[in-house]
Amino acid sequence: MAKTILTISVVDDVYYYMEIERQPSGLFPHTPQTATTPQALLAACRKADEIYINSVFPSALYQWGVFPKVAKKHLYTLVGRDAHEKVHIPERLYVEYKVIKDVMEGGASKYQLAYTGIPEQDVLSIWNQFADVRNKVKHYTTTPVSIATAINTIDKPGDSFMSVVVGEKSSIIQITNKDGVVEVARSVPVGFTKGEISSDPAVSANFAQDLDREISMTITFFKQEFRRKSPGLVYMLGNPHLEFIAGNNPIATLQGMTVKYVLQPANVQGMTPEQFSENIQLLGNVYNTDDFNFIPKREHVARRVSAAVNAAYAAAAAAIVLALIWAWFLTSENSLAARKYTDTLNDHRNMEKRVAALREDFRVLSPVIGWRDLYENHLKNKPDWNMFLSEVAILIPDEIIIKSMQVKPDRNNTRRWKTLMAGTVNARNWQEALSLIRVFGGKLQSSPLYKVEDIKYSPDEMKAGTKSFDFQMDLNLLPRGSKNES
Amino acid sequence: MNRRTVYLIVCILVLVQIFIYCMTQKNNTDLYHRQTVQIERNIRSLNAEEAQLKRKIALVDNIIKTIPVNLLSGFEDPEKGFAEFLDYLNNPIVEELRVSIGLTEAQKFHSDPVALHKTRLNFKFRFLSTYEAERFFNFLLHQDKYPVQVEDMKITRSSHKANDTEVSLDVALYIPAKLQLPSNI
Numbered sequence: 001m002a003k004t005i006l007t008i009s010v011v012d013d014v015y016y017y018m019e020i021e022r023q024p025s026g027l028f029p030h031t032p033q034t035a036t037t038p039q040a041l042l043a044a045c046r047k048a049d050e051i052y053i054n055s056v057f058p059s060a061l062y063q064w065g066v067f068p069k070v071a072k073k074h075l076y077t078l079v080g081r082d083a084h085e086k087v088h089i090p091e092r093l094y095v096e097y098k099v100i101k102d103v104m105e106g107g108a109s110k111y112q113l114a115y116t117g118i119p120e121q122d123v124l125s126i127w128n129q130f131a132d133v134r135n136k137v138k139h140y141t142t143t144p145v146s147i148a149t150a151i152n153t154i155d156k157p158g159d160s161f162m163s164v165v166v167g168e169k170s171s172i173i174q175i176t177n178k179d180g181v182v183e184v185a186r187s188v189p190v191g192f193t194k195g196e197i198s199s200d201p202a203v204s205a206n207f208a209q210d211l212d213r214e215i216s217m218t219i220t221f222f223k224q225e226f227r228r229k230s231p232g233l234v235y236m237l238g239n240p241h242l243e244f245i246a247g248n249n250p251i252a253t254l255q256g257m258t259v260k261y262v263l264q265p266a267n268v269q270g271m272t273p274e275q276f277s278e279n280i281q282l283l284g285n286v287y288n289t290d291d292f293n294f295i296p297k298r299e300h301v302a303r304r305v306s307a308a309v310n311a312a313y314a315a316a317a318a319a320i321v322l323a324l325i326w327a328w329f330l331t332s333e334n335s336l337a338a339r340k341y342t343d344t345l346n347d348h349r350n351m352e353k354r355v356a357a358l359r360e361d362f363r364v365l366s367p368v369i370g371w372r373d374l375y376e377n378h379l380k381n382k383p384d385w386n387m388f389l390s391e392v393a394i395l396i397p398d399e400i401i402i403k404s405m406q407v408k409p410d411r412n413n414t415r416r417w418k419t420l421m422a423g424t425v426n427a428r429n430w431q432e433a434l435s436l437i438r439v440f441g442g443k444l445q446s447s448p449l450y451k452v453e454d455i456k457y458s459p460d461e462m463k464a465g466t467k468s469f470d471f472q473m474d475l476n477l478l479p480r481g482s483k484n485e486s
Numbered sequence: 487m488n489r490r491t492v493y494l495i496v497c498i499l500v501l502v503q504i505f506i507y508c509m510t511q512k513n514n515t516d517l518y519h520r521q522t523v524q525i526e527r528n529i530r531s532l533n534a535e536e537a538q539l540k541r542k543i544a545l546v547d548n549i550i551k552t553i554p555v556n557l558l559s560g561f562e563d564p565e566k567g568f569a570e571f572l573d574y575l576n577n578p579i580v581e582e583l584r585v586s587i588g589l590t591e592a593q594k595f596h597s598d599p600v601a602l603h604k605t606r607l608n609f610k611f612r613f614l615s616t617y618e619a620e621r622f623f624n625f626l627l628h629q630d631k632y633p634v635q636v637e638d639m640k641i642t643r644s645s646h647k648a649n650d651t652e653v654s655l656d657v658a659l660y661i662p663a664k665l666q667l668p669s670n671i
Contacts, residue, residue: 309491309494312494313493313494313497316494316497316498317497320500320501323501323505324504326508327504327507327511330512330515333511333515334511334512334514334515337514337515337518337519338514338518340518341521341525344522344525344526344529345525347525347529348525348528348529348532351532351536352532355532355535355536355539358536358539358540359539361539362539362543362546365543365546365550367600367601368546368549368553369546369599370598370599370600371549371557371558371599371600372549372553373599373600374599374600374602374633374660374662375553375554375557378633378660379557379635382627382628382635382636385623385624385627385628385636386620386621386623386627386628387620389616389619389620389641390616390617390620392616393616401643402643403645404640404641405640406639406640406641407639407641408637408638408639409636409637417636
């Protein structure tokens, strides 16, 4: 997906800027433009997706040093203190460093690092101009850092090199190590117009002479600081006339050194190498790495907070969506449960009505059990009162006369009436009487209405001549058909 | 406090509201479930009771079929029922046998086994043949209108006159109250 990059370079309070389309096939730079205030390039800032800024920062301090191996936050303090000692200014310095390598010093392993320090006021004076679009700013560094990184990335010199970027009013002379880290950088008040070269040869000669002097001073300073010979490779960039000027006005300091006047970027489309080299200050921004980024720390904090807030927004949104899904699920479940509860409650009420009706029916009917008892115990199982005497009359022998009968219900058995029968037997002797009683008892026993329980026969007169003998018989008078049951 | 923070707080408040709503819904659902289970348990209990009542009613229904209808119909008014019984006794056989009727115990209410009024009566008569006596017994004891139960019967042959026999019969007359049955029985 294409992105619009806005690269800005601040030189001598002038804002040079250029829009670049970053596409998968490469970078497509637009025409460079100039503005005297950041408000003038506000439209371009709003249109851009990413903004890269560099500034010459004449007050910037480029230093190398050896520091003990301590924690990062302590190392930052040590570097800051070292920078303060170097510049002797009261105000706070913004310092960014890069660890170059581990070195042994005094028998201890230490860091060799390069750092750049800029007074806070200088950093913020530009940064605050872009407060409205600060979220888009990806990198904010010094112009020498951008130039060094760009040359190292594009040309890959493999050794330290010098670069001279000539502006219309000032120039930047810097020496960079083989890894693209600035060792020495100077902004010198030597400039040359990008327009037509003046017909007066003295203008070019004076420029060449001034530039030669500044390069010489830079090399001298470099040799003093780093105790190494000067680089053998020089990039002369920023002005299309430099090769012509140097050809007509040889720069003595550069004698014996390889001089390159153009860079050949591989991924920049629609722009000649000469145009690229002329705008190296602007285009160098897109080669910046994470090193020497002077975006204020509080902005980093603000961005982290913003990222955290965004993450919190995302989490809250996800949580709300999940909670809404959960709520929908629970509401559906609750509706189903409520419907089932209502249905069950209706079933329960209907069932209660039915059972209540049955209870009432049973309550009304339950006395019937008493009626059954009344009927079966007192009325149903009655003997054949209309023939119980006839039955005796049929079975009784002529010799036996019944004198009395008493019939009473058996209190222990409602299907039985206790009957006490008293009578007299007319016989020739007591043995014959006994025989007749036995016969009568046997007949009664065989009757469906009677059951013989006991016979009491004890004649007082045993002698011959007695004609009658009394007896008693205990019987059970039974309802018809119940004899076999008992 | 910036706007984004306010929005975030609003989001969190919305989330809390949704969470509270969800918890309320969940609690309500749990409550519905618990009450439904309780009601279903009651329904099962009522189902068992319904089946038991139906069995009991069917049993009582069968009992009713074994009891004579005229007995179940009972009497609206016990005094009137007793008077009707006396009217029933006003029969030629009573006069033929010269049956003397005595009230041995006045009408008394009993609640067991059913609501009824019980009256004790004594009948005395003499007979020469068992046929005569059994006619009376058939008249008094083998009718379905008035529940009469024999409590004591003494039959004594006269020592002076052949075949002359005296009967003393103690009976209980039951005048049950009318049974109110449901229309569907």
